[in-house]
Amino acid sequence: MTITAARMAAVDRNAAALDVSTKQLMESSGHALARAVRDVAAPGDSVAVVAGRGNNGGDAFVAARFLDADFDVSVSLLGRPETITTDIARENWDALRAAEVDAERVLDSTALDLGDPDVVLDGVLGTGVTGAPREPERSAIVAANEADAAVVSVDVPSGMDADTGDVADVAVDADRVVTFHDLKPGLVGRDDVTVADIGIPDAAETFVGPGDLLSLERDPTAHKGDFGRVMVIGGGPYTGAPALCAQAALRAGADLAYVACPAAIAGEVQGYAADLIVESYEGERLRPRHVDDLLAAAADRDVVVIGPGLGGATDTLDAVRDFLAGYDGTAVVDADALQVVPEVETDATLVCTPHQGELVKMGGPRVDDWEERAALVAEFAADLDVTLVVKGAYDVVSDGETTRANRTGNPGMTVGGTGDVLAGITGAMASTQEPAQAAAIAAYANGAAGDAVVDEQGYGLLASDLLGAIPTALWGER
Numbered sequence: 001m002t003i004t005a006a007r008m009a010a011v012d013r014n015a016a017a018l019d020v021s022t023k024q025l026m027e028s029s030g031h032a033l034a035r036a037v038r039d040v041a042a043p044g045d046s047v048a049v050v051a052g053r054g055n056n057g058g059d060a061f062v063a064a065r066f067l068d069a070d071f072d073v074s075v076s077l078l079g080r081p082e083t084i085t086t087d088i089a090r091e092n093w094d095a096l097r098a099a100e101v102d103a104e105r106v107l108d109s110t111a112l113d114l115g116d117p118d119v120v121l122d123g124v125l126g127t128g129v130t131g132a133p134r135e136p137e138r139s140a141i142v143a144a145n146e147a148d149a150a151v152v153s154v155d156v157p158s159g160m161d162a163d164t165g166d167v168a169d170v171a172v173d174a175d176r177v178v179t180f181h182d183l184k185p186g187l188v189g190r191d192d193v194t195v196a197d198i199g200i201p202d203a204a205e206t207f208v209g210p211g212d213l214l215s216l217e218r219d220p221t222a223h224k225g226d227f228g229r230v231m232v233i234g235g236g237p238y239t240g241a242p243a244l245c246a247q248a249a250l251r252a253g254a255d256l257a258y259v260a261c262p263a264a265i266a267g268e269v270q271g272y273a274a275d276l277i278v279e280s281y282e283g284e285r286l287r288p289r290h291v292d293d294l295l296a297a298a299a300d301r302d303v304v305v306i307g308p309g310l311g312g313a314t315d316t317l318d319a320v321r322d323f324l325a326g327y328d329g330t331a332v333v334d335a336d337a338l339q340v341v342p343e344v345e346t347d348a349t350l351v352c353t354p355h356q357g358e359l360v361k362m363g364g365p366r367v368d369d370w371e372e373r374a375a376l377v378a379e380f381a382a383d384l385d386v387t388l389v390v391k392g393a394y395d396v397v398s399d400g401e402t403t404r405a406n407r408t409g410n411p412g413m414t415v416g417g418t419g420d421v422l423a424g425i426t427g428a429m430a431s432t433q434e435p436a437q438a439a440a441i442a443a444y445a446n447g448a449a450g451d452a453v454v455d456e457q458g459y460g461l462l463a464s465d466l467l468g469a470i471p472t473a474l475w476g477e478r
């Protein structure tokens with residue numbers, strides 16, 4: 001297994017939310033680095049620590065503190081201390097100064113002199129690098145390569161892209177790399193790499209957390225349509241479900257939400273919200289003869305959500321089957337539409353959002369313990385070749401490969417309509433994220449919205465109360 005820089009940042013943030021702070025992780029990283037240096041150095045040897053201004057440098061500061069008693073340690077900081085980019089790295093720099101470790105700052109590349117060290121600890125640049133090394137980092141990399149020393153790199157050889165292994169200009173030629181938590185994709189195949197466990201709890205990967213929301217940052221140059229056109233195919237016997245679903249998609253950041261519904265209820269659906277684009281087909285419920293037009297409309301949209309309020313009439317389910325058989329985009333499938341999924345042949349990417357009863361109706365497992373359920377849900381998702389979000393006290397999300405659980409939400413959310421809201425959020429997320437990640441974020445945000453409403457007013461929550469709480473759940477405090 002490997003972990004990308006973006007995923008690593010998400011897991012780090014999730015760990016912090018579980019009360020394992022990044023500063024604690026940095027302490028573990030520094031400790032692991034010091035052990036690696038001890039492996040290649042003899043007591044009394046000189047160790048030149050070269051540190052950039054990010055957390056990669058912070059790890060190196062911690063290592064210097066561990067090594068100072070037994071080695072001749074000197075630390076070069078590439079720049080002024082005020083420009084250190086994170087508080088925790090600066091605190092560790094301050095700790096070195098307070099302990100009177102030989103720590104000097106380097107203002108420009110010409111002032112950089114590593115001396116003649118036995119070991120160089122390379123904390124110049126880590127997973128936060130963007131583009132080719134600038135000065136003075138570039139000169140520091142060259143100096144590390146020119147030194148007649150054993151070079152130990154912090155997390156990745158500085159100058160190398162952790163995700164790709166690409167070197168834009170120069171990179172440290174490391175004798176040993178100590179990387180943290182998991183192998184980075186760019187390090188695969190090297191024999192000089194050790195992976196150090198730095199104490200990130202498994203839960204930071206398993207449970208969806210605030211770190212998963214980091215991928216929702218918006219580019220300021222975004223255009224209308226960049227964040228998704230979501231089409232809800234729903235309604236007939238029920239009118240509220242498709243309206244809740246489509247509004248939830250908008251609250252979760254979709255640019256446009258369409259509701260395709262029977263003409264008999266179109267006015268009512270539109271009446272719930274002016275923000276919706278209602279497109280009607282004749283009659284009072286979905287039938288196979290409507291499918292061609294729906295497929296044509298769906299081709300221009302990013303994601304379809306099919307199911308909310310459709311009802312379970314035989315010809316409606318036939319229509320759902322025909323639609324999925326002819327569709328090759330991404331579809332979120334909910335409510336009565338779920339039961340056709342196991343029997344349909346489709347090229348579409350499906351995200352299915354059953355509660356446990358609906359899962360059983362699909363032929364899936366019924367298990368009370370969430371961890372046992374997670375394993376079986378993963379198998380079932382792999383069998384069906386879909387992403388499953390199985391709603392419960394702990395929602396389980398799996399695409400058969402990656403399985404996550406979500407702990408947000410509360411008993412107030414057993415009220416009708418919250419599933420329609422989840423399906424709508426999932427639709428919006430699936431227009432910009434991979435299906436399993438979209439589903440994980442949606443489950444998290446839906447539950448967090450419910451928690452915020454109950455915190456404020458107590459139980460007696462309505463699904464429509466969730467709508468206004470979705471934006472803060474997604475983009476509020478991180």
Ligand SMILES: NC(=O)C1=CN([C@@H]2O[C@H](COP(=O)(O)OP(=O)(O)OC[C@H]3O[C@@H](n4cnc5c(N)ncnc54)[C@H](O)[C@@H]3O)[C@@H](O)[C@H]2O)[C@@H](O)CC1
Nearest residue numbers: 012053054055056125126127128129130131132133134155
């Ligand atoms: N994410 C995690 O869970 C943990 C990360 N840790 C460390 O944190 C590192 C990532 O830290 P950061 O995100 O602060 O990033 P880095 O320390 O990798 O680099 C960021 C710094 O480099 C500068 N920079 C970026 N590109 C540059 C270029 N091309 N030329 C010159 N300067 C450049 C930035 O302005 C910033 O000051 C990891 O590699 C790892 O060593 C560890 O502390 C432990 C936990």
Ligand SMILES: [K+]
Nearest residue numbers: 125154156158
């Ligand atoms: K490094």
